[in-house]
Amino acid sequence: MSIESRLAELGVTLPDAPAPAANYVPYVQTGDIVYVSGQISQDANGPVKGKLGADLEAEEGAAAAKLCAISLLAQVRAACGGDLDRLVRVVKLTGFVNSTADFTDQPKVINGCSDFMVEALGDAGRHARSAVSAAALPLGVAVEIEGIFQIK
Numbered sequence: 001m002s003i004e005s006r007l008a009e010l011g012v013t014l015p016d017a018p019a020p021a022a023n024y025v026p027y028v029q030t031g032d033i034v035y036v037s038g039q040i041s042q043d044a045n046g047p048v049k050g051k052l053g054a055d056l057e058a059e060e061g062a063a064a065a066k067l068c069a070i071s072l073l074a075q076v077r078a079a080c081g082g083d084l085d086r087l088v089r090v091v092k093l094t095g096f097v098n099s100t101a102d103f104t105d106q107p108k109v110i111n112g113c114s115d116f117m118v119e120a121l122g123d124a125g126r127h128a129r130s131a132v133s134a135a136a137l138p139l140g141v142a143v144e145i146e147g148i149f150q151i152k
Contacts, residue, residue, distance in 0.1 A: 003121065006121075012070060015070070015071070016074065018042070018071055018074070021138070029151075032150055033091070033149070033150055033151075034150075035146075037075075037146060038096070039147075041064035041065065041142045041143040047140070048141060049139065049142060050064075052099040052105070053099050058108040058109055061142055062111055062112030062115075065113040065143045066113060066116045087124065087149060089126075089127070090125050090126070090127040090149055091127060091128065091147075093127055093129045093147045093148075094132075095109070095143065095145045096133075096143065097109045097142070098141060098142050098143065099134070109131065113143075
């Protein structure tokens with residue numbers, strides 16, 4: 001089964017890869033590795049904003065992290081010339097959570113991305129990961145996640 005078919009089963013249609021917001025590229029490929037720039041939590045209505053521990057609960061943050069996962073896969077599809085089945089595996093994700101100083105559930109938030117990658121990609125979605133707190137993120141978004149992917 002193709003990755004796009006699996007996503008469709010999950011009710012997910014990948015958007016066009018988001019354009020960069022400044023002077024950088026959305027991804028860089030070197031050999032069979034693709035480095036995807038940080039993808040912010042956003043949906044069709046715009047950025048998903050808020051600070052975990054003040055405005056949002058961990059479950060809401062996890063939903064925002066899933067949106068980042070969808071954008072990451074959209075960037076990988078672009079890097080693969082539109083053929084997401086060239087994706088071999090997710091290598092590493094680094095998640096940044098806009099959170100208060102006393103919020104300590106960053107891993108639960110980034111699980112929204114990690115769990116989605118495994119649900120969509122099976123074992124190819126299992127990855128190394130970091131989940132860290134940030135005092136603020138661009139546009140006041142709740143989550144930003146960057147990723148490293150292997151392609152063929």
